[in-house]
Amino acid sequence: MSRFKSVSSVAQVPARHRHVRLAIASPGFQRLFGVRLGAQFGDGVFQASLAGAVLFNPEQQAHAGDIAAGFAVLLLPYSLIGPFTGVLIDRWWRTRTLVLANVLRAVAVVGVAAEISAGVHGQPFYASALVVLSLSRFLLSALSAALPHVVAPDELVTANALTTTAGALATTAGGAAAIGVRALVGDSAHDYAAIAVAATVPYLLSALIAAGFGRTVLGPDDVERDRRETVAEIARGLVAGARHLRDRRPALYALSAITAHRLCYGLWAVSSVLLYRNYFHADGPLRVGLSGLAQFVVVIAVGGGLAALVTPAVTRRIGFPRWGVLLLASAGVVELGFGLFYRLPTQLVGAALLGFTAQGFKVCVDTLVQRSVDDEFRGRIFTLYDTLFNLALVVASVITAVAIPDNGYAPASVVVLGVAYLATAAAYLRVTAPRTSA
Numbered sequence: 007m008s009r010f011k012s013v014s015s016v017a018q019v020p021a022r023h024r025h026v027r028l029a030i031a032s033p034g035f036q037r038l039f040g041v042r043l044g045a046q047f048g049d050g051v052f053q054a055s056l057a058g059a060v061l062f063n064p065e066q067q068a069h070a071g072d073i074a075a076g077f078a079v080l081l082l083p084y085s086l087i088g089p090f091t092g093v094l095i096d097r098w099w100r101t102r103t104l105v106l107a108n109v110l111r112a113v114a115v116v117g118v119a120a121e122i123s124a125g126v127h128g129q130p131f132y133a134s135a136l137v138v139l140s141l142s143r144f145l146l147s148a149l150s151a152a153l154p155h156v157v158a159p160d161e162l163v164t165a166n167a168l169t170t171t172a173g174a175l176a177t178t179a180g181g182a183a184a185i186g187v188r189a190l191v192g193d194s195a196h197d198y199a200a201i202a203v204a205a206t207v208p209y210l211l212s213a214l215i216a217a218g219f220g221r222t223v224l225g226p227d228d229v230e231r232d233r234r235e236t237v238a239e240i241a242r243g244l245v246a247g248a249r250h251l252r253d254r255r256p257a258l259y260a261l262s263a264i265t266a267h268r269l270c271y272g273l274w275a276v277s278s279v280l281l282y283r284n285y286f287h288a289d290g291p292l293r294v295g296l297s298g299l300a301q302f303v304v305v306i307a308v309g310g311g312l313a314a315l316v317t318p319a320v321t322r323r324i325g326f327p328r329w330g331v332l333l334l335a336s337a338g339v340v341e342l343g344f345g346l347f348y349r350l351p352t353q354l355v356g357a358a359l360l361g362f363t364a365q366g367f368k369v370c371v372d373t374l375v376q377r378s379v380d381d382e383f384r385g386r387i388f389t390l391y392d393t394l395f396n397l398a399l400v401v402a403s404v405i406t407a408v409a410i411p412d413n414g415y416a417p418a419s420v421v422v423l424g425v426a427y428l429a430t431a432a433a434y435l436r437v438t439a440p441r442t443s444a
Contacts, residue, residue, distance in 0.1 A: 028164075034156030037218055039169060041104055042149050044212030046173040048205040049142050050180020052115055054188075055122065055202035056135060057181075070280055070410055074403035081396040084140040088393040091144055093243035095385025100152045100224035101216060107145040108213035112206040114138045123199035143392050146173075151384035152224040154376050163326075164318040166372040171314035171365060178307055180208070185300075226382050247386035250379065256438075257378040257387065260330070260371040263434040265394040267334060270423050270430070271364055272402025273410075274341065278302060278353065280406070280414030285348070292350040305354050309361030317366045326370045327438035331431050333370075337363040338427030345420035 030036065095103060118134045149169075157165040184201045191197045251258050282302065286294045293301060321329050337360055344356030371391075379387045410416045 028158065028161050030168075032156055032158075034219070034223065035153075035165060037215055038149065038152060038156050038224075039172070040215045041108075041212050042146075042169055042173045043176045044208045044215060045108060045142070045145055045149075046176040047180040047183075048111070048208035048212065050177040050182070051184045051208065052118075052138060052180075052202055052205040053177070054181040054184035055119075055198050055205070070276065070403070070407040070412055074276075074400075074407040077400050077403045081400050083136055084143055085393045085396040085400070087140075088143065088147075088389045088396075089244055089247075089386060090240050092147060092247065092386030092389030093240045095144070095148050095151055095389065096226050096243070096247075096382055099221050100148050100155075100226065100385075101219040101221055103148045104145060104152075104216035104219075104224075105213045107141050107148070108209045108216065111138055111141045111145075112209040112213075114141065115202055115205050115209070119199040119202035122202060123196050125195055143396075144389070147385060147388040147392055150372060150376070150388045151226075151381075154381070154384075155224050159377065162376055163321055163369060163373045166376070167314035167318050167369045170368060170372065171310055174310060174365075175307060178303065180205075182300075226385070244386060247383050247390070250383045251387055251390070254378040256327075257375045259434065259437045260326075260374045261387075261391055261394060263330065263334065263430055264367060264371045264391075265398050266426070266430040266433075267337070267364070267367060268395050268398035269402050270337070270341075270426050271360065272399040273406055273419065273423055274345070274360065276403050276406040277410055277414045277416065277419065278357070280410065280412060281348070281353070284413040285415050286350055286353070289350045292354070294350075298350075302354065302357055305357045306361035306364075309358035310365030313362045313364075313366035314369065317369045321370065321373075326374055327434070330367055330370045331435045331438070333363040333367045334427055334431035334434060338424045338431065341420060341427060342424035345424070346417055348415060348417075 114134065114137045118131075118138060121131050121134055153165055153169065154162060184204070187201055187204070188197060191200070251261075279299065282294050282298045286298065288294050288298070292298065317329065340356055340359040340363070344352045344359070347353075375387055375391065376384065410419060
């Protein structure tokens with residue numbers, strides 16, 4: 007049964023625009039896109055309130071160990087349970103999952119805001135923040151698993167490029183809006199609590215948009231729903247997902263490659279935070295500290311946006327594996343070519359190019375997973391994907407804390423990262439070469 011409506015006028019436009027229009031023309035895609043934008047804008051607002059109140063403020067965290075501890079506390083717990091929650095995404099109606107996850111996040115954010123206002127710190131605060139962030143990751147996995155239900159297979163790469171990039175921009179916009187409000191209202195604990203509460207508005211709006219889907223529209227299809235969700239049953243479902251991934255080699259190879267990429271990218275990102283905090287000096291309009299990192303993030307976003315424009319067209323000409331290999335190899339060349347100067351201008355150019363390669367490769371991997379994995383397993387594979395992302399970032403931050411000076415200056419690490427990118431490209435080329443030639 008087809009869920010996609012044809013649009014006669016689409017056939018009359020150039021091919022590079024036709025795929026975009028076909029994806030956007032689907033009412034289901036438009037609604038799912040709205041769910042993502044609202045959810046990720048709210049994430050930006052909430053994360054900015056955390057950054058200002060306690061966490062991940064580069065102006066206050068001078069040591070790599072502090073950053074590593076922050077990542078470990080907020081990412082590791084969900085990483086341990088994430089794959090198990092993926093089984094639930096594959097057994098619960100995804101429409102209901104999107105609605106409930108957003109509503110529960112809104113409720114949890116109010117609790118976190120109360121803790122910020124009351125000056126609560128330590129384990130209770132971390133636990134509350136973890137609930138919100140875990141629900142966010144759960145929701146994003148459900149969105150990725152649901153996308154093939156509202157977009158035709160030929161338009162998946164375009165849809166992924168648009169949704170992941172726009173979602174990242176929405177998060178950035180939410181954070182920027184929160185920082186702008188902070189500049190107007192002040193930076194007391196009560197002000198940060200009010201900013202956190204503001205995140206409930208886009209969360210609830212996202213839930214309202216998701217509620218417009220019919221119960222069965224987003225799947226999963228052909229799944230037993232009368233079984234009890236015991237721990238043992240969920241564990242068996244996770245094992246079944248692992249076996250399914252083992253037999254879907256394109257997805258398995260892609261997830262392995264992007265985990266290695268994420269490790270390298272994480273090392274570079276954490277080192278960059280240290281450089282902006284403790285090594286670089288302002289250079290004209292180029293700033294350091296928190297404002298410099300804002301410039302850094304914007305440049306990465308611009309690179310990612312360009313990748314979203316280029317990747318769909320390129321992959322239709324040369325295929326996902328070839329483009330993935332080129333992106334990984336390019337990341338190695340960029341790391342070696344721009345990372346060794348340790349100057350703000352070259353750092354920003356390198357950031358734009360690495361943002362391009364990272365986003366382009368992510369679009370490839372997202373699409374490969376959606377195309378290769380059966381619908382009844384997509385939820386658990388995407389939560390595994392998210393878990394690998396998180397673990398790679400935590401490992402990267404720990405390696406940085408152990409091996410990189412607190413000012414971030416370590417030319418040898420740049421060489422190692424460049425070689426690691428190139429080695430990953432070579433390995434990915436080797437395992438995908440038969441499929442590429444075919």
